[in-house]
Amino acid sequence: MDYKDLAELIFPEAKPVEYYEKKYPERNLPEGAVVSRFAPSPTGFVHIGGLYQALVARTMAKKTGGVFFLRIEDTDQKREIENGVTDIVNSLKDFDIIPDEGMITDTEEVGNYGPYKQSLRKDIYQAYAKHFIEMGKAYPCFCNADELEEMRKKQEAAGVRTGYYGVWSKCRNLSVDEMVQRINNGEKYIVRFKSPGREDRKIRHKDVIKGNVDFPENDQDIVIIKADGLPTYHFAHLVDDHLMRTTHVIRSDEWLSSVPLHLQLYNEMGFKAPKYAHISPIMKNENGNKRKLSKRKDPEAAVAYYEEIGVPNEAVKEYLLNIANSNFELWRKQNPDKGIEEFDFQINKMSVSGALFDMVKLQDIAKNVISKYNAEKVYNESLEWAKKHDNELLEILNDKEYSIKVLNIERGKTKPRRDIAKWKDVKDCIIYMYDNKFFSNNDEYDFDKINDKDEIKKILKLYVSKYYDEADDQTTWFGKMKDLAEELGYAREVKEYKQEPEKWPGHIGDISTVIRVAITKRRNTPDLYEIMHVLGRDSVEKRIELLINK
């Protein structure tokens, strides 16, 4: 009996690896083309860090004329969730990250290098595992969980490294005959890689992002095929990224320490290893400590969260790009109207350490993004958001023509208004512009300096009776506000007032504040003149009279 017989006994059905090598040939792509992928578990949940990786991978492939594909890593069947794949596909699509190949729903896929779902690739993994066994580089291991646990305890007690390696790898030195016999006896087993590594030797890995990293060689006989016949991540990565002809494995930082193992696996199988780019995670500050954004604790970890609060996807992408390549910000300033795909992204310029997630910065970027939209677009986006998340907003947006006028206040100019960071903010920004809401809400009038009721009434009465004329242009209107102030004994100019404050009870600004609050119930609003015009004469007069008669 030799390894070939052993392999045959374990995987009698497996095809020769040559079959797969031929079926999935080298890709015919231009020099330097990057083949990258996003490879999540089918949980349906897309983490902001996952989106970040996908964005980088997609960008690199596009930029080099390569291929970006979506592979589903479902070898751990405990993680499976219904419609998980479709949810992931849709989340990515929201951000315009559309794979060239791979899964497009839970059951469908496109591309010639599939299946793109690992659970459907069992035969392929087994063929390569068989090949490994034939070469004497993998073997069946009969140790059960209890034995492994006991071994670990001994190792801990002895103060040595834990794991299945060297003298601790009991099954690696079993004779082929014994292995065959135990299998024939019906003993349970899994398949392990027979590592040729030695811990006292170093290897150097050149990471695309992290640069040179030195490690001890891997000497662990890791499991490659589990009891359920499916591969572990490490083995699936080896087989899949080889067969799918991946050139760049762009993945999360947490895999960095597996690189020695992965390189060894590629080497022993005789495959050319891909390039690795390990992306630092996006962190959060908690009590002065950094930690990864957590799916359970941090709502902002979920990509879906940004849709819920209505941050435009564009803004999220810009923020991420900004973290990835800090020169993006400068480029954006110089090229305010270009699409982000025109930015010359450099993967090797990515930061080596993890950035703290900054919601304030994200919102600043979102404000910029939204300030460039015209009123029509703001209207449409808000409407779409309101349909899903806010009935009251939906109700007020029902009057489209009027709403667009409202949203157009101080918009579309060279210095557009920049006050909306997310669609969730829209309602609060505009609701007072709607009479039915204005007259029914219970907001208090919060006057500022002038808060004497009689004085307020006096100001308002004089304004409507003598100065308010809807037909006035802005200059005339403003002139009249000054006249009003003067007639009431207030300073015409703020400057004048500041020079001799004791001379007047207040100034033009105080008067206009009264009118502003009367009309909007707010102290801070966009340009009052524009507001009054959008509101129209009837509404303005009604609002003022309401106070006069109070």
Place this chain on the structure above:
RNA sequence: GGCCCCGUGGUCAAGCGGUUAAGACAUCGCCCUUUCACGGCGGAGACAUGGGUUCGAUUCCCGUCGGGGUCACCA
């Protein structure tokens, strides 16, 4: 604990042997013919630490401290 990575203002970050140590967000003040926003000007605010190497270290080396990752039949 072993192994690996990282450490420039509150945050994201340029700089990589000689710089007044950029810029953005946040913050504060002033100005911008009424508020807010926008815009302009200005302020405050940083090279974790101790040793080397060097004429000279934020930049190079070592230690310390701090932070992060990883050590599964999970990915």
